[in-house]
Amino acid sequence: MSKIIDKxxxxxxxxxxxxxxxxxxxxxxxxxxxxxxANESDSSCLKRExxxxxxxxxxxxxxxxFGTYEAQAHGKxxxxxxxxxxxxxxxxxxxxxxxEIAEYTYFSYIDKDKASAVDQLIFEDLKKKGMID
Numbered sequence: 001m002s003k004i005i006d007k008x009x010x011x012x013x014x015x016x017x018x019x020x021x022x023x024x025x026x027x028x029x030x031x032x033x034x035x036x037x038a039n040e041s042d043s044s045c046l047k048r049e050x051x052x053x054x055x056x057x058x059x060x061x062x063x064x065x066f067g068t069y070e071a072q073a074h075g076k077x078x079x080x081x082x083x084x085x086x087x088x089x090x091x092x093x094x095x096x097x098x099x100e101i102a103e104y105t106y107f108s109y110i111d112k113d114k115a116s117a118v119d120q121l122i123f124e125d126l127k128k129k130g131m132i133d
Contacts, residue, residue, distance in 0.1 A: 005073050005082045008045040009033035010058070010089055011066050011122070016133040017106035018126065019095075020115065021053060024102040028074055029115045031086070031122065032104070042085050054095040054104060062090040067125065074116035082118050108133050 009031035012019040020029040034049035036042075042065070047058045066086040073082040095104050107114070109132050112123035126132045 003080045004070075005076075005080065006036045007033060007082055007084045008036055008042050008049065009084050009086050009119075009122075010046055010050055011086050011126070012089060012091070013126075013131060014106060016131070017108050018123070018132055019104060020107045020111075020119075021097070021101050021104045023100045026102075029105070029107070029111075029119070031084070031115075031119055032101075033084075042087060046087055046089070050091060052099050053097070053101045054091075055098045056091040056093040056095050059090045059092060062088075064088040067122075069118050069121045069125075071116075071118035071121055073118075082116075084118050084122070086122060 010033050021032045022029050032050055032053050033046055036045045043063050050058050066088045068085045070081050070083045073080045097103055109127045112120050
């Protein structure tokens with residue numbers, strides 16, 4: 001039986017590029033977001049995580065479910081799967097890397113190989129839908 005890591009991620013697109021974060025001491029980029037706490041809704045989890053990671057406030061009314069993706073969890077033992085629920089959304093303020101986040105950047109499709117396996121699935125979907133360059 002596989003172990004599932006339940007995460008919620010923000011898909012924030014500007015100029016057909018997607019917001020990505022790099023954790024301190026890591027070499028792989030991830031969509032901003034994080035692990036869901038017990039009985040936490042998608043939006044409340046994401047709001048908490050984005051505030052912790054980037055010091056910005058999500059605009060609740062802007063959050064739109066985008067999809068759920070599963071893949072082998074990056075850097076974890078074989079068979080540990082990350083299940084990522086993605087929400088499209090916007091925020092107020094200018095991102096400032098905080099807590100475990102070293103930096104943030106915006107990626108085009110060509111940069112997808114710098115991201116985790118589950119994130120690459122999302123890149124494919126965004127590109128297919130014409131949402132990113």
